[in-house]
Amino acid sequence: MNGDSSRALIILGALLALGMSVAAYLLGSQTKQIGGGRQSISVKGLAEKPVKADIAEWTVGVSVVAPTFPEALKKLRASMPQLKQFLSDQGFEAAAMRDTPEIVTEHYVMQENAQGFSRNVQQGYEANQTIVLTSADLARIEAAHKAIVQFQADGNPVTYSAPLFLVSNLEDVKMSLIGAATQNAKVRAGEFAKHGDVEVGSMRSASQGSFYILPAGAETDVNDYGGAYDKSTIDKKARVVVTIEYAIEH
16 A cells, blocks of 8 residues: 555545544534423413493395386385384484495396296396494394384385394403413413423413304313304303413423
8 A cells, every 4th residue: 555545544534533523512412402402381271251242233124126227226215214214113213223325236036948947037126225223222122123023024125134242342351361361371281280290480472362252151162263253142251262381390
């Protein structure tokens, strides 16, 4: 073996030794970082309380059909005052009523031809207009909702939906529950820690999950998805879910 070859082998050996030393150092450093990493526990907390709707919205309207556009509009304008009089008789003032724009569209019906095929055929025009009634008198809204059935049975061309019962201070309700939900999360974390022979440390992160407004007797799973806002009942319950991560101390 000549001198050049010997020197090359010596240099190669030195480089390999250096590379192994660097690799060992990096591996040791990484292991130290992983071993020294902080451990944590993530839990969900929830809180709920009863709430009551304090305002209602009710949409009622008139829907008529006539052979021509002008006739349909005229018929609509003749029927709307009767609906407003009905609402007035139920105890609602004009200030509580908001009219939506008049709408007139082509009216179609399904007809079957001699061959037995069905198709849409225009027959005149349909005119519609609604009134959005807003009131804090929920009992009066409920009574009017029942009474309009007879008003319709008397031949008035009215349309109506179920009243919407709303909670006007949703943000205040939500804020009032976050503290209780956070405390609930701390208790849950404590239970996990107790059985794991560790202690709950400081809070590392927190986020609000789902916010529910539910019928008073309803149940739902605790999760971070969706949420709900029941508008069909007066008596409700509000529920907040939070997710909190705590440090774990050994």
